[in-house]
Amino acid sequence: MRVKLVRTDIKDGDEARRILEEEGFSTYLWSDSPGTYYPTHTHPDYEVRWVIEGEVVIGAEGKEYTLKPGDRIELEPETPHWAKTEKGVTYLCGSK
Numbered sequence: 007m008r009v010k011l012v013r014t015d016i017k018d019g020d021e022a023r024r025i026l027e028e029e030g031f032s033t034y035l036w037s038d039s040p041g042t043y044y045p046t047h048t049h050p051d052y053e054v055r056w057v058i059e060g061e062v063v064i065g066a067e068g069k070e071y072t073l074k075p076g077d078r079i080e081l082e083p084e085t086p087h088w089a090k091t092e093k094g095v096t097y098l099c100g101s102k
Contacts, residue, residue, distance in 0.1 A: 008066070008067060008081065008082040008085040009066045009067055009069070009071070009079065009080070009081055009082075009085060009087075010079070010080040011071050011073075011077065011078070011079050011080075012077070012078040012079075012080070013076065013077050013078075014056075014076045014077070014078055015076050016056075016076055017058060017059075017075040017076045018058075019035060019058045019096075019098055022056045022058065022078075022098045023035075023098055026054060026056065026098065026100040029100075029102075030102050031054060031100030031101060031102045032100065032101050032102065033098055033099060033100045034098075034099050035058075035096065035097075035098055035099075036096070036097055036098075036099050037094070037095065037096040037097075038062070038091050038094060038095050039091075039094050040091065040092060040093055040094040041091070041092065042089075042090065042091050042094075042095075043088075043089070043090040044088055044089045044090070045088055046065075046086050046087065046088045047086070047087070047088070048083075048084045048085060048086055048087070049081070049083065049084075049085075049101070050083055050084065051083055051101040051102060052080070052081070052082060052083055052101065052102050053080070053081045053083075053099070053100065053101055054078060054079070054080050054081075054098075054099070054100035054101075055073065055078070055079050055081075055089075055097045055098075055099060055100075056077070056078040056097055056098040056099075056100070057073045057074060057075050057076065057077050057078075057095060057096075057097045058075060058096045058097055058098060059075055059095065059096040060075070060091060060093050060094045060095035060096055061073065061074050061091060061092070061093050061095055062089055062090070062091045062095040062097065063089065063090050063091070064079055064087055064088070064089045065087060065088045065089070066081065066085055066086065066087035066088075067085070073095075073097075
């Protein structure tokens with residue numbers, strides 16, 4: 007499976023960052039305003055998006071994943087995906 011969704015109760019950015027960095031990820035915090043859309047693209051690295059505030063929909067492998075605070079999605083390298091947010095979102099990004 008190239009996509010893994012994990013529902014956690016962790017909505018604190020500092021705690022999520024600590025966990026990802028312990029797992030070997032480089033991290034940064036990112037926010038998108040309402041109505042943001044990213045067309046289908048890939049990343050060369052293993053990627054994680056961990057929602058801290060708001061909501062985002064990520065499409066991959068023919069499915070749509072709605073992520074809310076505490077949700078974490080993992081994408082293997084070169085996995086085609088797209089993303090959109092109607093409400094706006096802040097998430098922690100991890101790459102390795």
